Amino acid sequence: MLLVLVSFNFSCTKSNNPYRSDSNLQNLEMHSQVVGNAEKVPVLRKLNLQTLTIGKNRIEIEELMGPPEGKSLDGGNGFLWDYRRPVYDEATNKVYGWSLISFKFLKGLCSSVNIRLETPPLQLTTPQPEENVADNNGESP
Secondary structure (H helix, E strand, O other), X not given: OHHHHHHHHHHHOOOOOOOOOHHHXXXXXXXXXXXXXXXXXXXXXXXHHHHHOOOOEHHHHHHHHOOOOEEEXXXXXXXXXXXXXXXXXOOOOEEEEEEEEEEEEEOOEEEEEEEEOOOOOOOOOOOOOOOOOOOOOOOOO
């Protein structure tokens, strides 16, 4: 009985695993991205996407991810659904806020997931009007 209590006590203590740390989970919960029609989407884990979605059908993927933002043929006998979502990469311990996720479907089931980790593009600023660009005659200086 004592052995069971001791092993339970050690299993309940916090570990140093960075993927299970409280601060890491809080970081993921704080991140969300507003997409399309102002809905917030959660940060997805890269490894979960690559392992848990294989073999799912289109309805299950759409329930998980929402309607695809892009659909295309893959050049063979399958088709692709594309999404832009924030993805947490366990290898770099970083959230990439504008990652491209492509689900490939063969025979109605997800056969592969390709994730291209990307950050949002920089916002283009409106250029400030330059003074003395053209003189009164319409000629440049």
